[in-house]
Amino acid sequence: MSTISNYFIPAIVFFVLVYALRKKVNVYDSFCHGAKEGILMSIEIFPFLMAMIFGMNILLKSGFITDFFSLFRPVLEMFHIPVEIMPLAVTRPVSGNASFVVMIDIIKQYGVDSNLGRMAAILQGATDTTIYVLSLYFGSIGIKHIRYALKAGLLTDLITVIMALLLVTLFFA
Amino acid sequence: MMNKIWASFIIVGIVYGFLTGKMDIMNQEIIASGNETLNLFMVSAPLMVLWSGIMQIAKDARLLEKLAKMLRPIFKVIFPDLDEKDEALEYIASNLTINMLGIHNASTPFGLKAMKALQEKNPKKDTASRSMITFLVLNTSGVTLIATDILAIRMMYGSQNPTELIFPTIIATVVNTCFALLVDRFLYRRSVKREHH
Numbered sequence: 001m002s003t004i005s006n007y008f009i010p011a012i013v014f015f016v017l018v019y020a021l022r023k024k025v026n027v028y029d030s031f032c033h034g035a036k037e038g039i040l041m042s043i044e045i046f047p048f049l050m051a052m053i054f055g056m057n058i059l060l061k062s063g064f065i066t067d068f069f070s071l072f073r074p075v076l077e078m079f080h081i082p083v084e085i086m087p088l089a090v091t092r093p094v095s096g097n098a099s100f101v102v103m104i105d106i107i108k109q110y111g112v113d114s115n116l117g118r119m120a121a122i123l124q125g126a127t128d129t130t131i132y133v134l135s136l137y138f139g140s141i142g143i144k145h146i147r148y149a150l151k152a153g154l155l156t157d158l159i160t161v162i163m164a165l166l167l168v169t170l171f172f173a
Numbered sequence: 174m175m176n177k178i179w180a181s182f183i184i185v186g187i188v189y190g191f192l193t194g195k196m197d198i199m200n201q202e203i204i205a206s207g208n209e210t211l212n213l214f215m216v217s218a219p220l221m222v223l224w225s226g227i228m229q230i231a232k233d234a235r236l237l238e239k240l241a242k243m244l245r246p247i248f249k250v251i252f253p254d255l256d257e258k259d260e261a262l263e264y265i266a267s268n269l270t271i272n273m274l275g276i277h278n279a280s281t282p283f284g285l286k287a288m289k290a291l292q293e294k295n296p297k298k299d300t301a302s303r304s305m306i307t308f309l310v311l312n313t314s315g316v317t318l319i320a321t322d323i324l325a326i327r328m329m330y331g332s333q334n335p336t337e338l339i340f341p342t343i344i345a346t347v348v349n350t351c352f353a354l355l356v357d358r359f360l361y362r363r364s365v366k367r368e369h370h
Contacts, residue, residue, distance in 0.1 A: 005339035009319060012274075013227055020234035027230050034229020038222035042214070050210040054203070055179045058186035061202045063193055093313075095178070104213070104326055112330035121338050125323045126345035128272070128315030133284075137309060138301060140285050141292040145300040148360035152310045156353040160314075163345040171341050 048097060056101035060087070081165065084110065088120050093130040093157045100124060115168050123164040127157055217325035224321045228274055240273075241266030251311070251354060254304050261290035265308055272312070275319045284312060307357050314353035316346050 020027050059065060069076075069086040076083050088106060091099040103124040110116040130153035138146055190199040231237060244266045249257055252265075264287035271280035287308060295302040301309075319339065327335035 005337050005341075006334070008339045008343075009336060012319065016227055016231045016234070016236065019236055020230045023234040025230060025233045030230040030233040031226040033226075034232070035222045035226035037229070038225025039218070041225065042218040042221045046210070046214055049213065050207065051179060053210045053213070054206040055182040055186075057202050057206050057209070058190070058199060059182040060186075061198050062186040062190035062195060064185055064189040067193075098178075098182075100322065103323070107326060107330050112327055112332040113334075117330075118338060118341075121323050121327060122342050122345055125317055125320040125338070125342040126315065127349060128313045128317075130313040133313050134309060136281070137284055137288050137312075138305075141288050143292075143299060143301050143305070145297075147301050147306060148357075148364055149301055149306045149309055152306065152353065152356045152360055153313050155356050156310060156314045156349050159352045160345060160349045163348055167341040167345055 052095075052097040053101050056098050057105075060102065060105050081161070082116060082119075084116055085119055085123070085161070085165075088123055089157075089161045092123060092127060092160075093154060095132055096129040099129075115172055118172060119164045119168045122167060123160060126164065127160040130154060130157055213326075213329070216329040217322050220321045220325045220328075224275065224319070231274070237267060237270050240270045244269070252304050252307060254302070259290070259294075261287050261294075261304070264290060265311075268312065269316065273316050273318050275317050275321055284308075303361055306361070307354070310353040310357045311350065314346070314350040316350050318343060 017027060020030070065087045069083050072086070073083050076086065084106065088099055088102045091102050103120045106120040107117045130150070134146065134149060134153060138149075187199060190196060241263065245257065245262070248255075248262050248266070252262065255262060264283045268280045268283035268287055271283065288305065291302060291305050291308065292298065295305070320342070323338075324335055327338070
């Protein structure tokens with residue numbers, strides 16, 4: 001199955017290039033221009049990344065999160081949810097940067113090619129930050145009553161956790 | 174919001190670490206986190222720069238507009254309250270296509286414009302309209318084809334095959350997006366019923 005995955009990036013690159021050439025785009029100049037913007041963007045986010053790695057690592061290494069979720073171990077095991085994935089499952093809807101650090105921590109602890117490491121990467125990649133986007137988008141236009149928006153968003157995040165679990169067992173068991 | 178969350182991470186961490194006798198580890202962690210950020214930057218930045226370059230080619234070839242146009246017929250089903258020519262749909266399409274290609278920072282301006290356009294047609298200005306909520310769940314369920322930052326991390330920690338998760342991730346994101354739309358519709362119907370009672 002991983003062979004299918006390996007086709008995606010070359011396929012996108014190939015398709016974009018051929019399409020752009022047919023549209024008479026100067027692809028070399030476009031690439032360099034975009035790359036220049038990319039480097040500025042990555043420098044711009046550096047301080048935010050550092051802030052998050054710093055703050056989140058202190059919380060993770062204190063053992064607070066692990067100890068907290070250990071309390072729920074019996075319940076989680078009943079549903080076959082590994083307790084180790086929980087810190088990621090709860091931070092993912094709140095902040096993308098925070099959950100990114102949690103994902104790295106899981107990969108560091110359990111190995112990048114372990115099933116937990118894979119599950120973490122899928123979970124991080126397959127969904128976006130519900131609460132952050134909700135407060136940003138609704139806040140920008142002054143919405144105060146969000147109705148069922150949060151409920152719909154969080155239910156979807158729950159499904160993503162279950163999907164990550166199922167897919168890892170399906171593809172890599 | 175970020176202000177309080179970030180501060181509480183650090184305060185809770187240090188206090189709990191102190192109580193459980195992990196001050197040595199905390200000390201090391203604080204000193205090491207600067208270096209860790211730099212290491213991460215060194216792996217993820219080149220990939221991000223490369224991908225921005227490729228996406229710029231797509232932008233200059235107007236491929237994003239083309240993809241957005243292809244989404245139109247699907248939008249008729251997803252947003253029954255909106256007219257097919259609504260300008261909000263254009264912004265929503267741009268927002269989602271950019272997200273799909275994994276350039277999240279670039280998609281936010283379109284998302285905000287879409288919300289503003291939806292707000293103009295919203296009868297109750299302080300209450301989220303049906304289309305707004307649908308757009309929001311569509312956005313947060315997040316259809317992403319290539320997540321370069323995750324790829325970079327998998328490379329950094331020496332994965333045997335860093336890209337092997339692209340296909341499973343796409344399945345997960347497509348399924349959760351379909352589910353998001355179903356939940357959205359179900360909750361909308363329920364809220365309408367309640368208002369009638």
